[in-house]
Amino acid sequence: MSNIDEIIRQRRSVFPPQYNDKPIAKEFIIKLLENANWAPTHRLTEPWRFKVLQGNAKDKLGKFLSDTYTDITTDEAFSPFKHKKIINNCKSAQVIIAICIQRDLKQRVPEWEEIASTAMAVQNMWLTCAANDVGCYWSSPKLIEYMGDFFDFEEGERCLGFFYMGYYDKEEDLDSKRGAAMEKVKWLE
Numbered sequence: 001m002s003n004i005d006e007i008i009r010q011r012r013s014v015f016p017p018q019y020n021d022k023p024i025a026k027e028f029i030i031k032l033l034e035n036a037n038w039a040p041t042h043r044l045t046e047p048w049r050f051k052v053l054q055g056n057a058k059d060k061l062g063k064f065l066s067d068t069y070t071d072i073t074t075d076e077a078f079s080p081f082k083h084k085k086i087i088n089n090c091k092s093a094q095v096i097i098a099i100c101i102q103r104d105l106k107q108r109v110p111e112w113e114e115i116a117s118t119a120m121a122v123q124n125m126w127l128t129c130a131a132n133d134v135g136c137y138w139s140s141p142k143l144i145e146y147m148g149d150f151f152d153f154e155e156g157e158r159c160l161g162f163f164y165m166g167y168y169d170k171e172e173d174l175d176s177k178r179g180a181a182m183e184k185v186k187w188l189e
């Protein structure tokens with residue numbers, strides 16, 4: 001297998017409770033964001049926007065998300081476990097990158113193409129993490145709908161999720177399952 005095949009197949013979602021305390025260097029975060037910026041983009045709209053949260057900013061996000069969860073959840077549905085998990089995830093991650101998208105204001109391409117481009121940028125980040133033994137995953141809770149109350153969004157900008165990052169102890173077994181690739185393919189000749 002070539003190096004790229006291995007990186008693609010070994011990439012995994014690694015969750016905040018699995019992260020250790022090792023800091024992530026700023027140089028690495030910049031490399032990640034530079035790699036994201038090389039995603040393909042129809043009509044070069046380059047719709048991906050990222051907000052990098054570290055230190056205190058992560059705690060503020062944890063408070064905002066947990067408070068919002070409390071506000072939008074009925075008493076019967078409220079889970080103290082989930083509330084605490086939201087806060088702890090923000091604490092355990094070394095870095096959280098808010099994955100945002102700014103729709104081309106002239107709407108020259110359909111929105112799905114902008115979302116697809118942004119997802120490809122995120123895959124570049126995810127593979128960069130995988131190649132450097134940094135754990136990460138894309139989280140997309142319903143709470144992202146409220147991120148306009150936390151960030152100063154530009155016109156047409158919104159949040160598609162959070163990219164949690166942290167080093168982890170490599171001896172952990174990171175399982176992932178897939179159905180057979182060829183079951184999803186039709187060959188026409």
Ligand SMILES: Cc1cc2nc3c(=O)[nH]c(=O)nc-3n(C[C@H](O)[C@H](O)[C@H](O)COP(=O)(O)O)c2cc1C
Binds near residue numbers: 011013014141161176
């Ligand atoms: C757009 C997107 C949103 C996701 N949102 C969540 C999420 O909210 N919670 C979660 O646990 N995993 C989320 N994931 C990660 C998937 O659960 C994960 O990729 C899948 O289980 C396969 O595992 P693997 O990434 O280790 O191969 C998301 C992945 C993508 C691509």
